[in-house]
Amino acid sequence: MNRPPPLSYESLKSVLGQMDANIRFRLFSRIPSIRPTDKVVPLRIRTFSTNNNKFKINNTEYEVGIYKKYPPGMTPPKVQEVNNAGGLISDLDQHGFVDKSGRNVLTPGDVDLRNGRTVDTYDIEYYQQDERIPDLEKKLKKSRRKIEIVESFGPVPEVLEDDEDHDEFELQQLVQGFLDGTLNTTTKCPPEFERARKMAHDKLSGKIKNQMAKLQPFYSRRDGVPLPYETFIQLTVSSRRQEHIERVRYSKKLHESVKYLSTILFGNRRHPVHIKLFNSCWNEIMRLPVGLRLKIEENERGMNVHFLQRLLAPLLDAPLKELNIFVKNDEDFECSILKEARYLQIVENRPYRIRPQVVLNLQNMNFHKLSLSENYWSVEDFLLVIKNWVESGKKVGSCYSFGINRHVKNTILEQITEAFKNAETGDAFISIPTRFNNQVKVSIEEHQGLNQWVVKFEVLPVKRSTQ
Numbered sequence: 001m002n003r004p005p006p007l008s009y010e011s012l013k014s015v016l017g018q019m020d021a022n023i024r025f026r027l028f029s030r031i032p033s034i035r036p037t038d039k040v041v042p043l044r045i046r047t048f049s050t051n052n053n054k055f056k057i058n059n060t061e062y063e064v065g066i067y068k069k070y071p072p073g074m075t076p077p078k079v080q081e082v083n084n085a086g087g088l089i090s091d092l093d094q095h096g097f098v099d100k101s102g103r104n105v106l107t108p109g110d111v112d113l114r115n116g117r118t119v120d121t122y123d124i125e126y127y128q129q130d131e132r133i134p135d136l137e138k139k140l141k142k143s144r145r146k147i148e149i150v151e152s153f154g155p156v157p158e159v160l161e162d163d164e165d166h167d168e169f170e171l172q173q174l175v176q177g178f179l180d181g182t183l184n185t186t187t188k189c190p191p192e193f194e195r196a197r198k199m200a201h202d203k204l205s206g207k208i209k210n211q212m213a214k215l216q217p218f219y220s221r222r223d224g225v226p227l228p229y230e231t232f233i234q235l236t237v238s239s240r241r242q243e244h245i246e247r248v249r250y251s252k253k254l255h256e257s258v259k260y261l262s263t264i265l266f267g268n269r270r271h272p273v274h275i276k277l278f279n280s281c282w283n284e285i286m287r288l289p290v291g292l293r294l295k296i297e298e299n300e301r302g303m304n305v306h307f308l309q310r311l312l313a314p315l316l317d318a319p320l321k322e323l324n325i326f327v328k329n330d331e332d333f334e335c336s337i338l339k340e341a342r343y344l345q346i347v348e349n350r351p352y353r354i355r356p357q358v359v360l361n362l363q364n365m366n367f368h369k370l371s372l373s374e375n376y377w378s379v380e381d382f383l384l385v386i387k388n389w390v391e392s393g394k395k396v397g398s399c400y401s402f403g404i405n406r407h408v409k410n411t412i413l414e415q416i417t418e419a420f421k422n423a424e425t426g427d428a429f430i431s432i433p434t435r436f437n438n439q440v441k442v443s444i445e446e447h448q449g450l451n452q453w454v455v456k457f458e459v460l461p462v463k464r465s466t467q
Helices: 009-017 021-030 032-040 077-084 122-127 130-151 168-180 193-223 254-266 305-312 330-334 336-340 356-360 379-392 406-419
Strands: 044-051 054-057 060-069 230-238 243-249 273-280 294-299 322-327 343-348 366-370 399-404 424-426 429-433 438-446 453-461
Touching: 009 032, 021 032, 021 054, 021 254, 054 254, 060 077, 060 254, 077 193, 130 168, 130 193, 168 193, 230 254, 294 305, 294 322, 305 322, 305 336, 322 330, 322 336, 330 336, 356 379, 379 406, 379 438, 379 453, 399 406, 406 429, 406 438, 406 453
Parallel strands: 044 273, 273 294, 322 343, 343 366, 366 399
Antiparallel strands: 044 054, 054 060, 060 230, 230 243, 399 453, 424 429, 429 438, 438 453
C-alpha cells in the first residue's frame, strides 16, 4: 500500500493554523520534523489560565508536581492522595523535607505577581525542627499498640465477604473501639467483629504508614537513613476525555521544570500568541519564556487593574480588545492598559464612585459602567456628558453605556429633548446633530445582568439622503 505524499510546507502551515492548540502541542512532542514549521505558525488559544505549577489551555490542564514512588504495598495513604492529585506542588530537599525556596526565585521572562510579598517559610522551618521527633514517635508507638490489639485476636482476614445483614451501628462501634484502643481479648465477639477488625486494621495500618512518613525526613537528616522512596518530576496532561502522565527523575527544581514546560509550549515563536480569554492568579510568579509576546482579546472579569497592568504590560503586543475590571479610585484610570483597551467595562469598588469628568477624559471607543446598586448619577450628570460630546466632539463609532435606575429611564429622554431643541426623537431614542457632521444618539435599552436598564450614547455618521 502506497503511503500518501507528505504535506507541502505551505499546506502544513495552513493545517497547523486551523488546529486546536493542544493537538499542536501533542504533535510537536511526537513529530520532530514539524517543529520548525510549528514555531512560525501563529498559535491561537481560546482560554488560558495559570496557577502555581499549572497551565490550563482551552479544556486541557498541564500540571507539574513531584511524584513519590514507594515499594509495592508501602505507599502511605496521604502520599497516594497527593500522587493521585498530580504530585507535590513544593520541592523537597535531600532529606525529604518540603523546600519552598524555589518559589521565590525569579528568572528572565518570569512575571512577578506577588505584590512585594515572598513565600513565607517560617511555618516550614518550625515543622522541620528535631524537637518534634519525640512527639511524632509517641504517636507512632500508640498506633502500633492499637494494631497489636487488633492482631491479638488471630490472623486478620485479607478479604471481607459481602454481608448485607450486618448491624451497621454495631459495626461502627466496634471499629471505633479498636481505633480508640478500648477493646481487648475479653471483648465479646458479635457477628460484625471480624469485619470491624479488618476495617480497623486497614485504617491503623494506613495511619502508621502516614506517621512513619512524617518521621523519615528527620531520621534521614539525623542518622543518614536512606529514604524509602524514589522521586520523579511528573507532568500530568488531563482533559475531560483522557489523562496522560510522563515522569522523569527529580533532578530540577519545580520552578525550573515549569519554566521548561512553558518554553516548550510558548517559547521561540515568530508571532505573538493569540489568546481570546486570559486569566491568572494573584500572588504567584508566572514562569514564562523569555521574549514571549501575547495578543489578548479579553481578560477574566473582575480583575484589579493595577494587577493586570503589572502582569500584561510587559507581554502585550497590542492593546486588549476588551477589558473587564473593578476600579477603586480615579488613579486607576491612568493605567495604560485601561486607557488603550478598545472596549472597557468597569464595576466600581465601594465606596468609590466614578464622576462624569472621569468619563469625559476617557478615549476608549467603547465603554460600559455596571452598577452594583441603584445608579447614583442624576439626569444632569448624563446631560453633562452628552453636551460635551455634542459641543466638543467625540470620535465616530464611540459607544458608551451606563446602568441606570428606573427614575433616570423614565425622565432622561424628555429632559434631553428640552435641552436640545433640534434633536430628532424616535421610539426610545433621541439623535442630536453636531457641528462635526455626525450625531449623538441616546437610547434606552433593556439589559441582562446587574442592571435591568441601560442608557447608551453613540456617535454615528449623519445619514445623507440620496438624490
